Amino acid sequence: MDFAFGPQDEALREEARDWLTRHLATDPAPDGRAWERRLGAGGWIGLGWDPAHGTYGNRTTTLTGQVVWAEEYARARAPARLGHMGEQLLAPTLLAHGDAAQRTRFLPAIARGEELWCQGYSEPGAGSDLASLRTRAVPDRRGVYRVTGQKIWTSLAHEADWCFLLARTTEDSHRHHGLSFLLVPMDQPGRIEVRPIRQMSGAADFNEVFLDGAEARAEHLVGGEGNGWKVAMDLLGRERGVSTxxxxxxxxxxxxxVLRLALETGAAEDPVTRDRLVRQWAELRTMRWNALRTLGVTEDRGAPSVAKLLWGGWHQRLGELVMRVRGPAATLGPHDWSAGRPYELDSLQSRFLFSRADTIYGGSDEIQRTIIAERVLGLPKEPRP
Incomplete structure (x- = not known):
């Protein structure tokens, strides 16, 4: 297999590096919304959108070009994206399942970095087992859906202007039947409440979202009533790939x-630690080749699950390794009691604590193994209630 990038890709790489260098030098820590608008003005949002229905103000490029941009963005340590839910998940879904009016209404705003989105899937009791969700959407006499229920682990809900969510629109429906995919505006005081979930790292990127008769217009139903499961599963299949x-x-x-720390602390002299460092390096290279091998392959139903299993465990082990390399210093963090600044976590400690969730969020390891067993290996399905 030839995994090399062509001349066009390398030209794009130089352009991306130059653009990121100039704009990050001007403002290395820009406001998240301002940064999204800057990316939109530069044409860097929506590179992977299918241009068959129009470009909506953005530019498009090849699959390898998308990889180039994603790699350079990560390499530049550019700010975490606030717009990736809209760009990477909702927009391709609207191109595949939405109608012309929906694409015209929402895609240009996403391409300009002007509207931010969150995903309303998981619920208490319906996380990895998404088909058991209970949120309901009932149309009123005006044809407006009134959405009532609770979503949880909703990333960036406190920043989002809109939420794409799954709700049960057919009364007494069971499992994945009777679900619909709705676009819901978040600015509905008294009808939508967002509560942050404080993580053990101290961050609060996730939220609980309570919906009490929140309104969703009938024309913002994507894929037809009752077809939400198909739309949602297609969307979830886009969570891997280039982003991986x-x-x-x-x-x-x-x-x-971690390697630098191991050399500085002398931990690299320990044979066990050295072996683990080498293993982490080799596994990361293997993950890269596997991601390149499956890039753009849509018929391999097990590829996303394999990728999630690989990187989730790898990153969790890296977090454990950095604590081992740091030794006793790993238990201490910056603090200044005399200045009234209590104990805090440094970036490595926060990363370690967050990594404990790597094998749970986005589909737990157990769920990924079940998918591989049933859909790829053809093993008998687990009994379900």
């Missing part, structure tokens, strides 16, 4: 940091 390669670029930077 960008993620691995970030992982490589983290591993380099």
């Amino acid at each position: 390669l960008a993620q691995q670029t970030g992982f490589a930077a983290e591993l380099s940091e």
